[in-house]
Amino acid sequence: xxxxxxxxxxxxxxxxxxxxxxxxxxxxxxxxxxxxxxxxxxxxxxxxxxxxxxxxxxxxxxxxxxxxxxxxxxxxxxxxxxxxxxxxxxxxxxxxxxxxxxxxxxxxxxxxxxxxxxxxxxxxxxxxxxxxxxxxxxxxxxxxxxxxxxxxxxxxxxxxxxxxxxxxxxxxxxxxxxx
Numbered sequence: 001x002x003x004x005x006x007x008x009x010x011x012x013x014x015x016x017x018x019x020x021x022x023x024x025x026x027x028x029x030x031x032x033x034x035x036x037x038x039x040x041x042x043x044x045x046x047x048x049x050x051x052x053x054x055x056x057x058x059x060x061x062x063x064x065x066x067x068x069x070x071x072x073x074x075x076x077x078x079x080x081x082x083x084x085x086x087x088x089x090x091x092x093x094x095x096x097x098x099x100x101x102x103x104x105x106x107x108x109x110x111x112x113x114x115x116x117x118x119x120x121x122x123x124x125x126x127x128x129x130x131x132x133x134x135x136x137x138x139x140x141x142x143x144x145x146x147x148x149x150x151x152x153x154x155x156x157x158x159x160x161x162x163x164x165x166x167x168x169x170x171x172x173x174x175x176x177x178x179x
Contacts, residue, residue: 003130004120005075005099009034012073014093016065017080018054019045021146021171022103026077027052028143038073040065040080052144069093078102078109091117146170152177 007013013030017023018039030037031053039054042061049057058068072095078087081104088110091100100119102109109119137143148170151159155174162168 004122005077005101007033007035007075010036011075012036012038012071013075013077014065014069014073014090015039015054016060016076016078016082016090018049018052018057020079023079024048024052024146025143026079027054030077031055032137032142035075038069048146065090066093072098074098076100078104080104084110147173149173150175 005013007030011033013035015023015026015030015037018027019041023039023041027037027039027049036056037054038056038058039049039052040058040060041049041054043059046057046059058065066089073093074095075098076090076094078090078100079102084107087102087104087107091110091112094100094112094115094117097116100109100111100117102119102121103123105121105123109121111117111119134143138145146169148168150173153174153176159168159172159174
């Protein structure tokens with residue numbers, strides 16, 4: 001995500017959906033670049049997003065994001081299942097020549113060619129070198145992985161139910177039982 005945006009120190013990034021596990025990684029990685037990180041999160045995730053390195057946190061449950069961002073951002077990173085109209089409206093927050101990056105593969109990422117704002121939708125990909133860099137950051141304690149719990153394989157159905165209900169916090173590791 002950060003690579004696709006070519007994010008650098010001093011730039012401003014808006015991370016929509018920063019309260020989830022992927023958002024937490026995005027905030028940490030963006031903060032490591034020296035960028036100014038603005039994140040959207042609910043009140044229950046505010047402390048985690050701040051601890052991950054967000055400089056500003058917008059409570060999207062009570063404040064319209066468009067009203068809360070007072071200066072243009074260089075990068076808009078969307079990780080949330082927002083309505084296409086809302087996503088398109090957020091492009092107005094991106095500075096001329098900026099970039100919109102999204103992981104929401106079910107809808108295209110909007111752009112604004114007239115202002116030079118490009119967009120990219122990214123998918124999970126197997127990139128050995130990129131994964132090795134992330135593992136090195138985790139091993140060095142520079143990227144925090146929030147493993148909330150470990151459950152046996154027999155509990156996988158319950159994990160899916162919690163994920164569907166939106167009540168999961170952090171990452172869940174499913175451990176197979178070895179015979």
